[in-house]
Amino acid sequence: xxxxxxxxxxxxxxxxxxxxxxxxxxxxxxxxxxxxxxxxxxxxxxxxxxxxxxxxxxxxxxxxxxxxxxxxxxxxxxxxxxxxxxxxxxxxxxxxxxxxxxxxxxxxxxxxxxxxxxxxxxxxxxxxxxxxxxxxxxxxxxxxxxxxxxxxxxxxxxxxxxxxxxxxxxxxxxxxxxxxxxxxxxxxxxxxxxxxxxxxxxxxxxxxxxxxxxxxxxxxxxxxxxxxxxxxxxxxxxxxxxxxxxxxxxxxxxxxxxxxxxxxxxxxxxxxxxxxxxxxxxxxxxxxxxxxxxxxxxxxxxxxxxxxx
Numbered sequence: 001x002x003x004x005x006x007x008x009x010x011x012x013x014x015x016x017x018x019x020x021x022x023x024x025x026x027x028x029x030x031x032x033x034x035x036x037x038x039x040x041x042x043x044x045x046x047x048x049x050x051x052x053x054x055x056x057x058x059x060x061x062x063x064x065x066x067x068x069x070x071x072x073x074x075x076x077x078x079x080x081x082x083x084x085x086x087x088x089x090x091x092x093x094x095x096x097x098x099x100x101x102x103x104x105x106x107x108x109x110x111x112x113x114x115x116x117x118x119x120x121x122x123x124x125x126x127x128x129x130x131x132x133x134x135x136x137x138x139x140x141x142x143x144x145x146x147x148x149x150x151x152x153x154x155x156x157x158x159x160x161x162x163x164x165x166x167x168x169x170x171x172x173x174x175x176x177x178x179x180x181x182x183x184x185x186x187x188x189x190x191x192x193x194x195x196x197x198x199x200x201x202x203x204x205x206x207x208x209x210x211x212x213x214x215x216x217x218x219x220x221x222x223x224x225x226x227x228x229x230x231x232x233x234x235x236x237x238x239x240x241x242x243x244x245x246x247x248x249x250x251x252x253x254x255x256x257x258x259x260x261x262x263x264x265x266x267x268x269x270x271x272x273x274x275x276x277x278x279x280x281x282x283x284x285x286x287x288x289x290x291x292x293x294x295x296x297x298x299x300x301x302x303x304x305x306x307x308x309x
């Protein structure tokens with residue numbers, strides 16, 4: 001679904017609410033040319049107590065942390081971003097939505113150095129369902145190992161959610177889709193499993209759960225962190241600093257993706273090799289159900305993760 005099909009009409013830009021169609025930048029904006037922007041993807045869920053933003057504080061903290069290596073000075077306090085986001089949700093009557101804050105170097109000069117360019121900030125919110133398709137949440141997805149490798153932390157900081165490095169994600173994802181797969185898995189420079197183009201990856205073996213550690217060139221996902229905590233509270237042993245080889249993917253009992261957009265999505269095949277029974281496994285199903293019980297507030301657990309609008 002394109003934006004033109006959505007009933008949204010307002011974006012917050014540099015401290016002001018503007019019409020959706022008027023939220024524009026100059027074609028010589030620095031971040032358009034050099035990928036010098038940082039962003040977040042945040043979910044807001046429809047609950048009995050109204051729209052609930054999932055882990056807002058953690059996402060916004062990561063936005064400001066991501067800005068540091070790029071020396072982006074975000075000209076707004078976190079509370080101003082929260083108030084703007086809540087007003088966007090209220091005024092556009094969005095019971096659930098995806099929220100995209102972005103901070104970027106704007107228009108002034110076009111040298112590689114952005115020192116004379118202003119820092120600009122925008123927030124948009126719109127309805128967005130299951131990222132990999134509604135049926136994927138139950139049936140799982142078919143993925144391939146990408147020929148593109150994840151960049152090493154010595155090349156680009158992998159713990160920073162910047163726009164430029166997502167060229168790597170786009171290339172991997174489009175390669176997979178051209179070859180008939182829903183998504184990709186990206187290996188790191190050393191050939192170990194890193195993550196998906198926009199997701200973290202979890203592996204289940206003999207009742208224990210493994211996920212690549214930060215040293216494997218992954219983004220430290222907030223949904224990843226949530227699943228680790230949920231799984232441990234459910235009694236599972238979780239190895240959250242694992243190093244996973246490509247071969248281990250094919251022999252796993254279960255695999256699944258996590259992410260703000262992907263939520264908890266099972267993986268049923270890798271390179272046409274069936275994972276486990278070739279469908280959503282029991283551990284994945286339990287954790288997925290528990291995750292949706294939490295984010296849709298069918299339980300009072302993890303109340304501190306939510307900001308109600």
